[in-house]
Amino acid sequence: MRVPFKNIRAVLFDAGNTLIYPDYAFVQKLLAERSAEVRIETLKQLEFEAKVAAQSSQVQKPWKEYFSHWLTSAGMSNETIPELLSILWNRHREKNLWSVLDEDAIKTLAELKRRHFLSGVISNSDGRVEKQLSNLGLSKYLDIILDSEIIGISKPDAGIFKIALNELDVKPDSTIFIGDSYKHDVVAAQQVGMHAILFDPLKKLEHHDCLRINRLTQVFDFI
Numbered sequence: 695m696r697v698p699f700k701n702i703r704a705v706l707f708d709a710g711n712t713l714i715y716p717d718y719a720f721v722q723k724l725l726a727e728r729s730a731e732v733r734i735e736t737l738k739q740l741e742f743e744a745k746v747a748a749q750s751s752q753v754q755k756p757w758k759e760y761f762s763h764w765l766t767s768a769g770m771s772n773e774t775i776p777e778l779l780s781i782l783w784n785r786h787r788e789k790n791l792w793s794v795l796d797e798d799a800i801k802t803l804a805e806l807k808r809r810h811f812l813s814g815v816i817s818n819s820d821g822r823v824e825k826q827l828s829n830l831g832l833s834k835y836l837d838i839i840l841d842s843e844i845i846g847i848s849k850p851d852a853g854i855f856k857i858a859l860n861e862l863d864v865k866p867d868s869t870i871f872i873g874d875s876y877k878h879d880v881v882a883a884q885q886v887g888m889h890a891i892l893f894d895p896l897k898k899l900e901h902h903d904c905l906r907i908n909r910l911t912q913v914f915d916f917i
């Protein structure tokens with residue numbers, strides 16, 4: 695049994711790989727058309743590994759690094775990668791690829807609202823996160839949606855967290871931030887004085903010294 699935090703007023707979330715995921719079924723179909731049958735569960739695991747690799751590689755184009763890693767680990771040859779990257783990039787431009795809701799996202803946000811908590815999203819995105827969350831039916835539960843592209847400040851910079859605190863008129867120690875990146879979400883939120891919880895649905899981040907949940911609904915153990 696967890697000891698809940700005291701006096702929590704707001705619960706804020708990262709978006710990508712916390713509330714919304716890439717369209718695994720679209721990627722699965724691309725692979726199947728090239729004779730690679732990969733299960734969605736396997737694609738999720740491989741995507742996680744690709745994300746970790748891209749984050750640690752310090753390359754100029756993490757998007758390219760991330761998808762190349764993901765596709766090759768799923769069985770695609772190096773020669774097919776440029777064509778696949780262009781298909782994925784076009785799809786992402788037309789219709790944000792991060793388009794699949796976490797299975798607990800709506801349930802969790804609706805329950806937060808029912809219990810009169812403020813909630814919101816702080817996302818390192820490309821200017822489209824608000825529209826995407828609205829299309830997916832999440833905006834009505836959210837009091838604030840901050841997109842780094844629009845604000846001009848990205849996580850882990852404290853500035854974007856401070857804007858959220860100001861706009862919601864809450865103190866950092868009355869706020870919980872939940873996200874899947876130890877550096878950009880957990881450590882960054884803690885630096886402004888928020889409570890932070892690492893979202894680890896695949897249970898692969900147990901080496902980090904912080905609070906962790908693997909289902910979004912587990913936030914209710916803390917409030």
Ligand SMILES: [Mg+2]
Pocket residue numbers: 708709710711712873874875
């Ligand atoms: Mg994320």
